[in-house]
Amino acid sequence: MADELLLQPYGKCSGRLTSSLLAVALLSSFGSSMLFGYNLAVVNSPANYIKDFYNRTIVSRGGTGVSEETLTLMYSITVSVFAIGGLLGSLLVGMLVSKYGRKGTLVNSTVLVFLGGTLMGCSKICSSPEMIIVGRFITGIHSGISLSVVPMFLGEIAPKNLRGFIGLMPSIFICVGVFISQILGLHEMLGKEEDWPLFMSLVVVPTFIQLTLLPWFPESPRYLLMEKRDIHATIAALKWYRGRCNIQSEIEEMQEEQRSLSLVDTVSVKQLLQDVTVRWQVVSVVVINIGMQLSGIDAIWFYTNAIFENAGIPIPQIQYTTVATGAIEVIAGLIGCFTIERVGRRPLMIGGFGFMGVCCAGITLSLILQVHVSFMRYVSVVCVVGIIAGFCIGPAGVTFLMTAELFRQSHRPAAYMVGGSLNWVSNFTVGFVFPFLQMTVGAFCYLLFSGICALVAVYVFLIIPETRNKTFVEISQMFAARNGVLDSQPVGDTGQLKMVALNGYGTVGSRSSVLGD
Secondary structure (H helix, E strand, O other), X not given: OHHHHHOOOOEOOOOOXXXXXXXXXXXXXXXXXXXXXXXXXXXXXXXHHHHHHHHHHHHHHHOOOOOHXXXXXXXXHHHHHHHHHHHHHHHHHHHHHHHHOHHHHHHHOHHHHHHHHHHHHHOOOOOOHHHHHXXXXXXXXXXXXXXXXXXXXXXXXXXXXXXXXXXXXXXXXXXHHHHHHHHHOOOOOOOOHHHHHHHHHOOHHHHHHHHHHHXXXXXXXXXXXXXXXXXXXXXXXXXXXXXXXXXXXXHHHHHHHHHHOOOOOOXXXXXXXXXXXXXXXXXXXXXXXXXXXXXXXXXXXHOHHHHHHHOOOOHHHHHXXXXXXXXXHHHHHHHHHHHHHHHOHHHHHHHHHHHHHHHHHHHHHHHHHOOOOOOHXXXXXXXXHHHHHHHHHOHHHHHHHHHHHOOOOOOHHHHHHHHHHHHHHHHHHHHHHHHHXXXXXXXXXXXXXXXXXXXXXXXXXXXXXXXXXXXXXXXXXXXXXHHOOEEOOOOOOOOOOOXXXXXXXXXXXXXXXXXXX
16 A cells, blocks of 8 residues: 555656645744744843842842842843753753654644743733743743754755755744844833733744644654654655655655664664764764854844943944844845755855854954944944854754754754753853853953854864755765764665664664565
8 A cells, every 4th residue: 555655656846845845844933943033032122121120029028129230140040041941941852752753742842832921921910030030941941842853853854955945944933033022122012111021921922823733734754754664654744745746766765764773763862972873973063053052142142232232332222223133134044044055054154153253253353442443333233243144144054954964863863952952051151151251351252252163163164064965874974984984885875774883883774665564
């Protein structure tokens, strides 16, 4: 029966962007990835209102207020607890995607957004700063899950020639989330003192739309075939995402990967870190995920208003300048999305990190000189815009796409757990430490970010190969020599994949075909 379903005489239209594939990419990015961007920036505009709420609540409880340093610490906790939740969420990814699937995890995790949004929305009525912090923590858990699961899901359902385009959609929606948060944070919108609880709780709206529509779409075909061993569901899902196309070659490619992994179950994080057959892939994921967060982008997103104020921008104009940077984020993300399949992953990563490094150094220089040269304050604003544009064109989306591309099915969940946890630890570190770092060393703190960007760009140039239009098996074979793995099969051979690992992980698989079961 499976053979009959597979071999129906549909046209050969491999790699076509179908309406169903585009719809699920937009829906999953809109209902999950966009919330990450929204929550990154939502605490920026009402910062003073939140601090005032904390102070008034403490006064009502104890009779006395607290110092400005204590309020800054409480606000830093409010900002950074989102990253702690994200860290927890990223550590749950492997278990959740194996149990519920990729789409199932996105659907089931929506309950976290409804809970977190409700707590933040009701915090002022209940006079409870704790509800804001707990709500931020819970929504952070959801973002930690979705930040890994969405690119994993889209990377698995997209054909190889569209994997970059589809894989960068989450990063575009992260930028859209930041932009929407900046628009709604305007004083003319929800930027007034009485509206900030509503402003923070609006995350439930896109989540409700996703919960309503996403369950109607099929699960990842790779998950259905390689983990659930359900060939009929796999073929049905592929036909849903590919339309009336001949999917036989794609089934064969997945079976080739499955045969190479037939003796290997989904690995744990410990096994991943011990497996020398993916050693350089793991190192690469560590470097680009830490580098992405320590590039300074979170400092820019969390404290945009403060940076512009220090640069001398008049306070009434700051909110509009911030919105303009959000628009540039979206444009830069679109440029990356529509060019990645033409220029490749490496140029976007190297160019993005390199440009960010130059702009971080430019911020330091401009902030030092603006006391003596008045126009330098505008140079610092240009550098902030440059950092955001460089990030959104390359590192913002390609980092998560590379995590999907550098690993096969058995190692991918653990790889996302490693990359995601490091991403969030770095996110927390920057969000919590940056205000104090800025007070201690002033403008020179951006030189640290500049150096990190330069080092990551050099690493990508020297180590990570181009993965554009390559299958997951081909990408693994590209790393074989560097990992010390003997590869006895040329790329493109559809026979049995024979790989000899130095430590026993990922060894030879069976020749048997699932279609024959």
